[in-house]
Amino acid sequence: KNEVEQSPQNLTAQEGEFITINCSYSVGISALHWLQQHPGGGIVSLFMLSSGKKKHGRLIATINIQEKHSSLHITASHPRDSAVYICAVGGTGNQFYFGTGTSLTVIP
């Protein structure tokens, strides 16, 4: 049983397209995190949110606590956005549960 489910697992888009990655979770959370991992690279935190919406540049993250669902949107996608995007939820006791990631490829 996975506490965190992401969809899609793989995504290919043309440069400039609007992209949405979804995350559903089944545990009670203190916060939800979106992480980015470039091929062969480290893991970087993009967002931490517990309600509503946050925006950084072309990236937007939303969360619906009642539905236990979050989305990550990328507007005007660019090849440098190609990466694995990971949804993680922070539960009690500072423990975290991770989705398996969405591999995004943006084609020029």
Place this chain on the structure above:
Amino acid sequence: DAGITQSPRHKVTETGTPVTLRCHQTENHRYMYWYRQDPGHGLRLIHYSYGVKDTDKGEVSDGYSVSRSKTEDFLLTLESATSSQTSVYFCAISGGAGESNEQFFGPGTRLTVL
């Protein structure tokens, strides 16, 4: 970026040998974590620490032990490495200012057990 380093960054070893991975932080964060990352799986928690000498098991702790003798360092030891422990290992920290829930990750250690 949070100051987290891992050493070594790459290691190749043989089955049955002991291996120790080190995670070092300069951020004075309370919590430290060891994860492994394998294809088809999300990051899986091996062990975590909630303070000096305070550690607990994660979901995939068998075959691993940890120690935290000071705030800055969290060591992961494979007492007798097996091929199933070939993986990429990430250290993470959290519990910064205001006991923030945000996690920061180290660069990873790629371990190959032959």
